Amino acid sequence: MKSLMLVALMLTAAMPAAAMAQDLGAPVGEDGPVETTATDPSQAQTEEGISFTVTDESAWSDIGIAIPAFATDRERATPANADGTGALGREVARVITANLRNNGLFKPVGPDSLPQPAFTQITAPTFSTWSGRSAEMLVHGYVRARDDGKLVVGCYLYDVALQDELVRAGWVVGPADWRRAAHKCSDLIFARLTGESPFFDSRIAYIAETGPKDRRVKRLAVMDSDGANHRFLTLGSATALTPRYSPDYSKILYLSYVDGNPRIYVYDIGTGKQTLVTENRSPTIAPRWSPDGRSILFSMAVAGNTDIYRVPATGGTVVKLTDNPGIDVGGSYSPDGSKVVFESDRSGSQQCYIMDADGKNQKRISFFGGRCATPEWSPRGDQIAFTRIAGDFNVGVMNTSGGNMRVLTRGWQDEAPTWAPNGRIIQFFRTEKNTGRSGIWQVDLTGQNERRLPTPVDASDPAWGPIRP
């Protein structure tokens, strides 16, 4: 890993011209799964099955949660924080608090306005301290630096009224990955209190935008679900658009004008190399992964007419899935990979259609007036998010038959929804009238908790990856 980075660095240093021609920055390098650990052997607690229920699950969004600083067994130096493991414990609690607050989940109170528990209190909280602060839930945790430099982070959730532990988990992470432990802890709390699947430990690929409206510079960029660990992957000399993370986060599909024409590339995050999705003179757009990562959908214009094609992710025979004089573009697989929802203007305007994964049984599903564009199948399988065009552009959801359509946003131009890994939250990008300024926003499935994501510059085309292992 280290030597790989070194080689990559030497390569970029040795061949700046080649790097420019590809418009690629230095590779990020791959990262592996987070190791789960017993919460802490030193605590000598046996893992027991947890069978408590939350006091009131229906009103979980109003639940007050106290998240004091995570304790440390022994103050030690760590590359993760210049001030040592104690300061890192406070940062971990801050990240968890921000996660739960920013997503409109619960009413968290963070470490900066709470007393700091001692290490021994992590597994034996002083509940009277917290019940007096109208906290219904209590999060405790610790950070321990191992001799090999890795960090052990433990995370405990307590019901203050019941004075009982609801759930606990521990993880071993490299110092650079300390935020992932905070996200894992956020996911543990979220999943235990809501019964929903986790989503915080995930990443987002998107397009960073700068410059005037008629000469926008568009760069491929990635970030954690909370906007941290931001990286630009391309340099901006060529327009980059519409990225999609592979299900295992090892690759990104995206469109680049690096050779002057719109073409889809498969960018390998580990090696920093990229290849064309298909060797063809025709322009290729709108890349999508199959849920198992083995196939790639793309749209290709031949003699001006765009249809949808499929190719194995490792290259090989291209299969044409639609054959229609209208524009057929995009596509999003059902989670089981058996069907694809896509858009077509074969009826005279953009509408959403479903077909079998082999292209058979194409049928229109959107009949609610207005247009249906950029459909994205929910990871849960029961909903399809899309761009509804009816005067303004807004994010809508419908069931897989096109029924129960609901409009979730009210911007002037809200476009290109992407689902959180748990199918509860939708991100999209919003473009301002006249200025053309853009930003990534998110809204939850109920239409509540709309907020803008912090990005270093303007942003569009978000693509939310799956939960990380």
Place this chain on the structure above:
Amino acid sequence: MNTKLATILLLASATGLAACAKKAPEQLPPPPETNTGGNTMQPVTTTQPTGAQVGTQQHFAGAVGSSTTIYFDTDRYNVDSQDAAALQAQAQYFARYPQITFTVEGHADERGTREYNLALGERRATAAKNYLVSLGVDANRIAVVSHGKERPVALGSDEGSWAQNRRAASVIIN
């Protein structure tokens, strides 16, 4: 192949006209920019550009004026009579300078989704190319590229700006 495309184009222009006719004329989009003598066809023979070298965009624009670019209705890609006149001016120019190769850049206005607009820009540029080929320009001289809504020329968010951005522009790249 060509007949099939021609049929599609004809069908498209028919539906295009029908759609236009049905559309309530709330406000007609202003005509595209008229920088060099309006939308009438510029007779190539009488225009002798001074200064610009043959094979440059300046020379081409000097010769055909605003006819370097044709404009489309919302979501349409048919070549109407005004477009046809402009493309005839282009075809005459390219017949006169057979060594010149060029690119037709297809564009869409901002009021469309990104990927659809890329496909639409491709359609528009190809429609312009096919028309030029039908006028005798060798297809091998014409490259096509779509920029979707990524490269507007008019920066407002209003009908007038959008009308200027729904375009296929012939560009000579040296």
